[in-house]
Amino acid sequence: MRSITKLDLQYAHRFYNFKGEAQYLHGHTGVLTLEVEDTVNPGVNMVFPCNEIQKTAWDVLKNFDHALILRSDDPLLPAILDVYEKQGIKNGAPTNTMKGPAFKNELATAYPECRLVVTKETMTVEGMIKIVYSLLKDKLNIAKITFTSGVNAATESYTPSKSMDRCPLCGIALVDGVCPKCGYKKH
Ligand SMILES: [Zn+2]
Ligand SMILES: [Zn+2]
Secondary structure: OEEEEEEEEEEEEOOOOOOOHHHOOEEEEEEEEEEEEOOOEOOOOEOOOHHHHHHHHHHHHHHHOOEEEEEOOOOHHHHHHHHHHHHOOOOOOOOOOOOOOOOEOOOEEEEHHHOEEEEOOOOOHHHHHHHHHHHHOOOOOEEEEEEEEOOEEEEEEOOOOOOOOEOOOOOOEOEOOEOOOOOOEOO
């Protein structure tokens, strides 16, 4: 069975060297749908609590919210960092509080202090799905990711590789056999 959750991301981007309107900087509200698959946990009669899926995903993905997403070879990148530097907001601002832990993998690097994500590939809806999967595949049993942004939408299905040990009392993933939320111990 699957648990399904959605979250919104507001972001700005452009498709560098794309021959169309999208080569100009513009913004979207993107809607990400995550489907997590596993057995139904008999203790709580759920696959996984949806608010916990959201929390796990948001912890990483909030770096994309109210963020600028640019490809690493885009000349806007040094130009914008130069403006942020001169304005004194490149290394953070008191009002920039919604920061996730910085991440870096082969597809994307987050700079939470200046709300910037630098990507290897153009950040299309397809590109976003690849990035989201790379960031969350070890944390959630992802079966499907759908991303919608304006008129664009894409979806990809995955074969969940494992079954997670979950707390029979509150449903969240056990860490070394212990529930990080309620303290339940698996014996
Ligand atoms: Zn766009
Ligand atoms: Zn628990």
